[in-house]
Amino acid sequence: NAGVTQTPKFRVLKTGQSMTLLCAQDMNHEYMYWYRQDPGMGLRLIHYSVGEGTTAKGEVPDGYNVSRLKKQNFLLGLESAAPSQTSVYFCASSNRWGQYFGPGTRLTVT
């Protein structure tokens, strides 16, 4: 099992550009999440999904969109990147015992 994988690992964008981060899990988990992590801010939930075809807003959803067309995939989109979105992005999936995180995507917006 690969667990939770994320692509890409690193990305540099210019202000106004768009991109999609892909998260995939092979553990058949219903719940999936997108977090961002900034120094001193811990993990902040952007969006989450409780199952295929469903999404919901987390703590900091503005500027992001998500889709969960397949159970194993959860996509995070930035339509018009801003420097404030420079961060490390983690995807996670969960069962009843805890959350399992991907390796992260380091995004820099210049």
Next chain:
Amino acid sequence: GQQVMQIPQYQHVQEGEDFTTYCNSSTTLSNIQWYKQRPGGHPVFLIQLVKSGEVKKQKRLTFQFGEAKKNSSLHITATQTTDVGTYFCAGLIIQGAQKLVFGQGTRLTINP
């Protein structure tokens, strides 16, 4: 806003000393989870506590869940350099929908 507070934010110890991080919630938690993140890595699930007053041990790590299910602690006995990292608590709050709220983390550094 942030409903789960974790202290201290940073802790530096000599190798062999003990370490404790505390987590406090303004809301009763359904469960509390603990995660460890090594520098440059991703959070890794350590344990989940569910019952009021529950205590669990993993080798040198002791986890406690308070009687009121509003606070928790992680204690490491005789730290080793492999314990370096940031420790996060995360409380599951059920108010209609389920929400897992992370504390800000305690970053542990160790002087060998």
